Amino acid sequence: MTVATKSKPSRQPSGAGMRFVGGVANYLDERTSISTAVKTLGRKIFPDHWSFMLGEIALYSFVIILLSGTFLTLFFEPSMTEVHYDGSYAPLKGIQMSAAYSSTLNISFDIRGGLLMRQVHHWAALLFVASIGLHMLRVFFTGAFRKPREINWVVGFLLFIMAMAEGFTGYSLPDDLLSGNGLRIIDGMIKGIPGIGLWISYLLFGGEFPGNDVVPRLYMLHIMLLPAIVIALIAVHLVLLIVNKHTQFAGPGRTEKNVVGSPILPVFAAKAGGFFFLVFGVTMLIASLVTINPIWAYGPYDPSPVSAGTQPDWYIGFADGMLRLIPSGWEIVIFGGTLSLNLIVPIVVLMVFLLVVAAYPFFEAWVTGDKREHHIAERPRNAPTRTAIGAAGVTFYGVLWAAASSDLIATHFRTTIEGVIVTLQVLLIVGPFIAFWLTKKVALALQRKDRELVLHGYESSRIVRLPGGEYREIHTPLDEFEQWKLVSFDEYQPEVLRPNARGKITVGARLRTGLSSFYFEDRIAPVTKPELESASQH
Amino acid sequence: MATSPRRGRRHPLASIALLLVGLFASGGAYALFTGAATAADNVPSAAQVENGKALFAANCASCHGLNAEGTKAGPSLVGVGALAVEFQVGTGRMPMAGSGPQAEKKPVQFAQDEIDAMAAWVASLAPGPGMPDAEYLSGGDASNGAELFRINCAMCHNVAGAGGALTEGKFAPNLHNIDPVHIYAAMVTGPQNMPVFSDMNITPEEKRDIIAYLKFMDENGSVGGLDLGALGPVSEGLFVWIFALGGLVAITIWLTAKSN
Numbered sequence: 001m002t003v004a005t006k007s008k009p010s011r012q013p014s015g016a017g018m019r020f021v022g023g024v025a026n027y028l029d030e031r032t033s034i035s036t037a038v039k040t041l042g043r044k045i046f047p048d049h050w051s052f053m054l055g056e057i058a059l060y061s062f063v064i065i066l067l068s069g070t071f072l073t074l075f076f077e078p079s080m081t082e083v084h085y086d087g088s089y090a091p092l093k094g095i096q097m098s099a100a101y102s103s104t105l106n107i108s109f110d111i112r113g114g115l116l117m118r119q120v121h122h123w124a125a126l127l128f129v130a131s132i133g134l135h136m137l138r139v140f141f142t143g144a145f146r147k148p149r150e151i152n153w154v155v156g157f158l159l160f161i162m163a164m165a166e167g168f169t170g171y172s173l174p175d176d177l178l179s180g181n182g183l184r185i186i187d188g189m190i191k192g193i194p195g196i197g198l199w200i201s202y203l204l205f206g207g208e209f210p211g212n213d214v215v216p217r218l219y220m221l222h223i224m225l226l227p228a229i230v231i232a233l234i235a236v237h238l239v240l241l242i243v244n245k246h247t248q249f250a251g252p253g254r255t256e257k258n259v260v261g262s263p264i265l266p267v268f269a270a271k272a273g274g275f276f277f278l279v280f281g282v283t284m285l286i287a288s289l290v291t292i293n294p295i296w297a298y299g300p301y302d303p304s305p306v307s308a309g310t311q312p313d314w315y316i317g318f319a320d321g322m323l324r325l326i327p328s329g330w331e332i333v334i335f336g337g338t339l340s341l342n343l344i345v346p347i348v349v350l351m352v353f354l355l356v357v358a359a360y361p362f363f364e365a366w367v368t369g370d371k372r373e374h375h376i377a378e379r380p381r382n383a384p385t386r387t388a389i390g391a392a393g394v395t396f397y398g399v400l401w402a403a404a405s406s407d408l409i410a411t412h413f414r415t416t417i418e419g420v421i422v423t424l425q426v427l428l429i430v431g432p433f434i435a436f437w438l439t440k441k442v443a444l445a446l447q448r449k450d451r452e453l454v455l456h457g458y459e460s461s462r463i464v465r466l467p468g469g470e471y472r473e474i475h476t477p478l479d480e481f482e483q484w485k486l487v488s489f490d491e492y493q494p495e496v497l498r499p500n501a502r503g504k505i506t507v508g509a510r511l512r513t514g515l516s517s518f519y520f521e522d523r524i525a526p527v528t529k530p531e532l533e534s535a536s537q538h
Numbered sequence: 539m540a541t542s543p544r545r546g547r548r549h550p551l552a553s554i555a556l557l558l559v560g561l562f563a564s565g566g567a568y569a570l571f572t573g574a575a576t577a578a579d580n581v582p583s584a585a586q587v588e589n590g591k592a593l594f595a596a597n598c599a600s601c602h603g604l605n606a607e608g609t610k611a612g613p614s615l616v617g618v619g620a621l622a623v624e625f626q627v628g629t630g631r632m633p634m635a636g637s638g639p640q641a642e643k644k645p646v647q648f649a650q651d652e653i654d655a656m657a658a659w660v661a662s663l664a665p666g667p668g669m670p671d672a673e674y675l676s677g678g679d680a681s682n683g684a685e686l687f688r689i690n691c692a693m694c695h696n697v698a699g700a701g702g703a704l705t706e707g708k709f710a711p712n713l714h715n716i717d718p719v720h721i722y723a724a725m726v727t728g729p730q731n732m733p734v735f736s737d738m739n740i741t742p743e744e745k746r747d748i749i750a751y752l753k754f755m756d757e758n759g760s761v762g763g764l765d766l767g768a769l770g771p772v773s774e775g776l777f778v779w780i781f782a783l784g785g786l787v788a789i790t791i792w793l794t795a796k797s798n
Contacts, residue, residue, distance in 0.1 A: 127782050130778055177688060282789070290766060309700060313775065314771060407702060408703070
């Protein structure tokens with residue numbers, strides 16, 4: 001297509017405008033050699049699949065967050081100085097509050113477009129973290145974290161953590177009752193860390209909670225330090241994406257050595273640009289129609305009231321859920337101090353969960369011993385154990401997430417909160433095992449179905465009687481494109497335990513072979529060429 | 539013990555008798571009130587009390603006892619006052635639809651004059667909280683009310699009045715669009731699991747402020763758009779996953795769809 005436009009120079013405007021553009025391009029190129037970069041980048045190929053655009057949603061919502069956040073900084077006052085509110089919202093008139101809360105109320109009620117910008121900022125923030133989550137799930141379930149992309153998985157993971165930190169610091173800035181309750185919970189968790197907890201808490205809050213310092217400090221983190229880290233990580237993430245090339249799903253003509261899709265310039269860039277505006281449009285539409293975080297309804301922060309139904313934004317929900325599911329009374333008094341296991345255990349469980357997520361690519365690489373590069377994305381069913389592990393992880397996270405709304409589940413489904421908690425406690429432990437078992441069965445069954453389809457084709461529902469009197473259903477074979485998708489995947493075999501060079505069997509080797517058979521013992525072999533040929537004979 | 543009143547209530551002529559009593563009472567009350575409408579609220583007539591007693595016997599006595607002395611199925615109502623009757627019957631909580639963690643709101647089962655009659659009879663048994671003066675039900679300072687609400691009410695009813703869960707399946711209901719007299723009555727009488735907020739604790743003027751705040755929220759609605767049930771971050775999170783991300787995923791599928 002690009003060749004076609006180049007071959008018709010007569011249609012290009014050859015007036016002053018074109019000469020100016022050419023001149024500027026030349027000027028820039030002579031000083032920066034940018035044309036080389038544009039040429040290389042422009043020829044980068046991106047494959048087309050809907051699930052490859054989830055990361056783009058995250059990137060674009062981050063741009064929206066930056067734009068709307070810039071607007072908010074013009075009017076937000078990050079200060080805990082006590083003021084008496086004198087704005088338009090009647091039920092808070094004359095009430096003593098911090099300047100932070102008062103200025104957020106002003107943004108909402110007295111600054112033109114302020115409420116819309118607040119809602120855009122907050123909805124885009126929720127969307128940012130949600131799309132990162134979905135993007136991570138896509139990468140996980142298609143095995144796109146395998147060599148050479150392990151580092152980029154870690155970068156992406158750090159972005160997820162940073163996005164949560166950005167979200168939480170932003171949620172706490174307005175200094176309303178809801179966010180203050182959230183901050184109090186974090187303060188409590190920090191204080192629960194044995195030995196250093198109290199010190200950290202005093203350091204963070206500049207004295208006893210809530211103090212007068214936490215909002216300006218969180219503001220600094222929220223608008224300077226964390227965004228800088230996020231932008232740097234995004235840059236690394238994108239550079240690595242270009243260096244590693246994008247994965248693609250198997251298909252005719254697609255190999256480990258090529259990428260089939262559209263070049264960045266012009267097709268992909270145009271598509272991505274358009275998609276940015278679609279993301280922007282959807283965010284704007286939601287922000288203008290649906291309210292989010294109505295801080296005026298919550299009132300200014302005051303340490304004494306705690307509201308029923310206090311929840312964090314969704315991405316912190318799993319941590320809140322963990323706190324809710326820990327049985328009460330897990331405390332030990334030793335050496336005159338209280339060891340709050342009901343806080344330490346949740347912190348440890350959450351840390352371990354996140355570390356497992358971050359380290360999974362390295363773990364799987366160790367188990368498989370696979371040193372090859374992988375550029376073909378796997379279909380989840382073709383890696384049954386990994387998919388099952390992922391499903392178990394999603395279940396674990398999902399139960400914690402649901403637990404954060406245990407009170408709302410109880411009131412809305414007319415049941416007891418104790419019943420909800422106990423059910424979720426059981427599910428937190430049993431659920432991942434059930435999910436693992438079920439997912440693995442389903443994945444293997446789907447693989448069997450694929451195999452069956454490749455070898456015997458679709459049942460055509462046409463039954464014919466053969467001359468001998470035998471009845472037979474005619475099977476329609478798959479076309480070659482379909483077939484390609486179903487037969488081209490890697491098959492791993494469980495490792496066999498062998499002594500190493502020094503003739504010893506190490507514990508590590510034993511563990512590895514054990515895990516290897518856990519991963520690959522149950523497997524469906526891809527259809528081989530001879531099988532395919534013999535199947536097409538009859 | 540409880541069988542004899544039951545049999546009496548089911549006597550074939552009982553409903554006719556009740557109807558007659560009701561007609562006489564309401565007719566008499568009508569004549570009385572149209573004659574002297576002023577002090578009628580505070581001083582119930584003997585006929586009204588009698589009517590209330592009959593209504594109580596027919597509708598409430600099976601649980602609360604014929605003399606409101608209480609049974610195993612329901613507490614004594616001696617001394618709860620007219621306001622408790624107004625709250626429980628006037629919001630449809632009583633007569634109770636069925637036993638459960640707590641009596642729930644439902645369509646009101648009685649006309650206002652019948653509720654007043656039962657209230658008058660219950661109030662005649664022993665002194666208890668009576669109907670508030672009209673001046674405490676409207677007007678008031680919403681911002682003071684909001685602050686009092688956050689300190690005294692938000693821990694169960696949620697800071698935005700959306701309600702919340704209590705133990706064993708009980709819950710604090712949401713406070714949207716409640717009749718001012720019932721808000722006042724709830725604070726004074728402490729129905730179900732709610733504590734009593736006496737006049738020593740929250741003065742009648744402060745109760746009026748709280749009512750003013752709740753009414754402000756009813757009348758002004760959500761300024762930012764759909765409020766998603768005013769449930770806070772949970773409904774916001776569900777919305778962003780289902781509609782925002784769901785919608786965008788639909789768009790990505792559309793963008794990468796192969797043209798036919």
